[in-house]
Amino acid sequence: MSEDRIVDALTVLTAGPTPYGQELATAERLAGWGTSRWPDLAWRVDRLPATAEMPRSANLVVTAGRDVTAGHNVTAGCGDAPELLICSHLDTSLTGEPGFDEPITGVSGPTGGLRRSAGPAGDALVDGFGLGVARAAAATALVGFVAAAEALRAADRPHRLTLLLAATGTHRYHLSQPPETPARVVRQQPGGVARHLDRYPPPAAAVLAKSSPPGVLTAEPGALYLRVRLTGRFHPVLARERAVPPGGLITHLGVVIEALEAFRRRHLAARADPTAAVGAEVGIGAVRAGQPAKPDLLPGRLDLHLYLVTVPGDDPSRIRDEVQAAVTAATAGTPLAECPVSVDGQLVHPAAATAPDAPIARHACDAWTAAYGEQAPPVLGWTGSTDGVVLRGRGVPTVRLGPPGRGADPADPRRDRYALADLRMFAGIYADIAVRHTGTIDSAGYRMA
Incomplete structure (x- = not known):
């Protein structure tokens, strides 16, 4: 699990702004880079319907699979292998556009590109704009996904893996809604994850990659x-x-x-x-x-x-x-x-939860224990809401976990810092979950083959 891979993915992700509803350029940039580097995987840019709020919006979907009975790599129809979706998002909470961001941040001027540095203890850090929401987790998920696909293909093991870097993952209030008539409660128009679930069959389980508190989240508020x-x-x-x-x-x-x-x-x-x-x-x-x-x-x-x-x-x-x-x-x-x-x-x-004893929850907790040498601590009173509730609302058992941040850059609060060792650790955890998820299906759920 190479730190260089993570830095390379972050470099591509941070090469341009990715505001809400304008993810197409970043999705195309990532797809071109990924296709040239890992041609055995299927890289696809799925455009979302254009609206005034989302004029150039797109998901990036990467698929990996192998049907041993067919004897070759495929992207669908992988026998009985249950599909695992590893999901993060492309857009950033701040936009990188000073006209929108400055009233929130109080800071003007360019944010600068990705940087590597050394922390107080000499550990290698990376910092940049939008890493917290959610470029660090997205890059880590991508690297973990590739590592799992490589390992499963080398083992000639049946598998179906999908990486979804979704559009419109951050919350945004569309000021054209609700209508001017009073006393209305309306739903947000579907985002990238919902559009993906509308277009393709639901996966057997999902892992949501976002920076999180220590532990495995099986429930999220609305x-x-x-x-x-x-x-x-x-x-x-x-x-x-x-x-x-x-x-x-x-x-x-x-x-x-x-x-x-x-x-x-x-x-x-x-x-x-x-x-x-x-x-x-x-x-x-x-x-x-x-x-x-x-x-x-x-x-x-x-x-x-x-x-x-x-x-x-x-x-x-x-x-x-x-x-x-x-x-x-x-x-x-x-x-x-x-x-x-x-x-x-x-x-x-609305709020939604996955049963703590669901197979995907057990796989995530086991992968955490293998990485850290101890059980994942319980998460209580969590107030962060993400696309995990969208997946659970569609009946997909989902867990959320991700790399911890090291805080904002003291010189520019728009830039988030991460330790490369933490990113490498979580790329390994995502890959481990994917490998544990594969296997045969029985009445008790999924088990290792």
Whole structure:
């Protein structure tokens, strides 16, 4: 398991920006590089339907298989070999475009390319833009996938492996949704993983490669976007005391924020469970009002955008109603009382789980133990939601695990650092899971042949 392979894959991944909905160039670059290096594998770029939010979106799909009865490499129809999907994603949480990123990061200028360096203990590090979400894990998954395919082919063992580096893996709130009509909860349009599952038969099991806490995640929470809107009347700043509300909506923003923070405290307290695998969380991620080009006008609309991590049993419509009731009650008796409150929501996906004793979970835990020499620690209260819930929602047993990061670059928080030894370790773990997954099928599930 070569560190050079991982660095090479990262170099190709980081050669250009890969914002949400514009993954095509990176998918084509990776496919060309991979085809020239590993021609025995099938490299395919699957374009997604173009939309305004996703004009050049694509998945990269790599397949490996061998049907011993046929005596040659194939990419489908590999006898009874159960398909394993190893999945990560191409797009990055930040885009690499300063116009979008700077209001979030507070940093401008270019991010620079991939760098290798030495850590405080002399260990080899690699750092770059988008490694945390999710280029480091994607490169590691690719290298582990190739290693498993090589080992299984050399052993003449039947196998079906698919690597999916998916489009639109990070959460994004489409501002054209929900519609302007109030009290709506709508679903996000299908992303790259959902499109793949729509196009091809579901795999027997899946491994989600993303940076994670130590351990094997068999459960993940869901995700809900909420938009809280207060409506007043626009008014010139020069006559602000005659505005509705007096002084303008932004003057009273603190009342709304405190109402939402009080809701958060109640919401989390009602879901507190120290034994649960997943946990809840709520945060205000954006506030929007007015136009920077016309600051002489007080805006007549104030929007606050929330990200809410859901746990099993959460009802998005009920949560939306609770938020609306909380803000309405908090603004009663204040200058905001004359400003109607509406709350709209977009459910990205609900929470979902895989049984801890499912075969893929056992394979992942066994591979972890083989790599680290001890059992994987339990993961409790995890609040990160990914495509694992999409796979589980389609009936695919799924585990998530990935390399730990070493934090952000102190000189540029947009750049993430990883130890090459950790990336090599997880490439080996992914390969080990794939090898353990292959074999015959019996009534108890999958076992090693």
